[in-house]
Amino acid sequence: MNPHDTTLYNMLLHDTALHDAPSQDAAPHDTDELSHSTDAPLIFDTSDGQQLRINTINTFLKKRFGQKVAKLSLDGGFTCPNRDGSKAAGGCSFCSASGSGDTAAGTGDIACDLETQIQALSGKWPNAKYIAYFQSHTNTYAPVDELREKFYAALSHPRVIGLAIATRPDCLPDEVIALLAELNRKTFLWVELGLQSIHAGTMKAMNLCYTRADYDDAVDRLSEKGIRIVTHLILGLPGESPAQMLESVKYACTKKIFGLKLHMLNLVKGSQLARTHPEYVSFQNIEDYTDLVISAIELVPPEITLHRITADAPRASLISPAWSYKKRTILNGIHKTMRQRNSWQGKGLRQP
Numbered sequence: 001m002n003p004h005d006t007t008l009y010n011m012l013l014h015d016t017a018l019h020d021a022p023s024q025d026a027a028p029h030d031t032d033e034l035s036h037s038t039d040a041p042l043i044f045d046t047s048d049g050q051q052l053r054i055n056t057i058n059t060f061l062k063k064r065f066g067q068k069v070a071k072l073s074l075d076g077g078f079t080c081p082n083r084d085g086s087k088a089a090g091g092c093s094f095c096s097a098s099g100s101g102d103t104a105a106g107t108g109d110i111a112c113d114l115e116t117q118i119q120a121l122s123g124k125w126p127n128a129k130y131i132a133y134f135q136s137h138t139n140t141y142a143p144v145d146e147l148r149e150k151f152y153a154a155l156s157h158p159r160v161i162g163l164a165i166a167t168r169p170d171c172l173p174d175e176v177i178a179l180l181a182e183l184n185r186k187t188f189l190w191v192e193l194g195l196q197s198i199h200a201g202t203m204k205a206m207n208l209c210y211t212r213a214d215y216d217d218a219v220d221r222l223s224e225k226g227i228r229i230v231t232h233l234i235l236g237l238p239g240e241s242p243a244q245m246l247e248s249v250k251y252a253c254t255k256k257i258f259g260l261k262l263h264m265l266n267l268v269k270g271s272q273l274a275r276t277h278p279e280y281v282s283f284q285n286i287e288d289y290t291d292l293v294i295s296a297i298e299l300v301p302p303e304i305t306l307h308r309i310t311a312d313a314p315r316a317s318l319i320s321p322a323w324s325y326k327k328r329t330i331l332n333g334i335h336k337t338m339r340q341r342n343s344w345q346g347k348g349l350r351q352p
């Protein structure tokens with residue numbers, strides 16, 4: 001299926017489940033409620049009094065489960081083949097020593113780590129449900145019995161209603177795919193695949209040690225089992241033009257994916273990039289990033305959920321862009337600029 005085919009845009013108005021086949025208990029997708037013509041903006045949520053022109057995962061989860069659902073980041077104690085010497089030792093060039101997650105280090109007891117976070121959030125969200133998000137390092141890089149034990153430990157918490165598992169596309173052997181398929185039948189699951197860029201030169205320069213073909217293969221094998229996929233792309237990798245970044249976004253959206261995660265490259269302490277390119281700045285200012293990310297969002301089909309549109313690096317480890325820790329300011333600016341420009345997710349895919 002070519003998502004740039006303009007029929008896709010119109011199909012959304014009638015069939016919102018192109019990428020996420022809902023189980024029988026699924027609530028209707030939010031866009032079922034939209035009244036829309038191709039000349040009017042696509043509005044996904046107005047619950048905070050603003051027009052949200054992006055299909056955020058938060059809105060999706062709230063509508064699907066009928067209540068607040070939040071992600072809890074976990075460090076499952078895994079490592080990564082790009083760090084332990086199997087593929088390389090230094091890691092991807094932009095990766096911090098903590099494995100691109102910067103989550104609190106795990107105690108080794110998944111249920112305990114979840115409970116600690118849930119207690120900390122109980123004042124803010126007393127009745128929320130949670131997605132346990134295995135974020136740090138490569139969360140399918142361990143013997144399958146260990147993976148099974150840790151994933152089921154997370155699911156055993158009564159407030160956990162789903163799993164998100166972040167991994168590399170080259171770390172999905174058949175037995176792991178089988179485990180993920182089993183989990184997918186029992187709970188709400190997505191697998192987050194790092195792609196970062198589709199450009200071979202960038203992938204090599206960033207020492208990713210996987211290829212676009214690895215990504216394609218992983219997408220095919222997960223899709224075959226009906227497992228939701230979230231693709232992670234980084235905007236502003238060294239040497240890439242805005243056109244190349246948008247090509248990566250377009251390519252990711254040609255696949256059968258449930259979600260997309262976009263953010264600017266943050267140069268962080270402890271990364272290889274901080275040593276080799278200490279002066280590098282991915283975007284000079286918030287306005288430049290806002291322009292680029294809105295151009296990217298306009299290329300994303302409306303049924304694909306957006307899981308992130310800016311980065312979240314802890315200020316203590318951030319080198320550049322110096323402003324990128326201002327997450328709320330950046331997000332407010334993106335939403336405001338989209339309203340000012342009458343932009344929305346998928347606008348660039350409209351029929352002329």
Ligand code: SF4
Pocket residue numbers: 080081082083090091092095096099100136137138168194
């Ligand atoms: S695959 Fe992930 S955890 Fe491993 S080095 Fe790259 S960014 Fe870090």
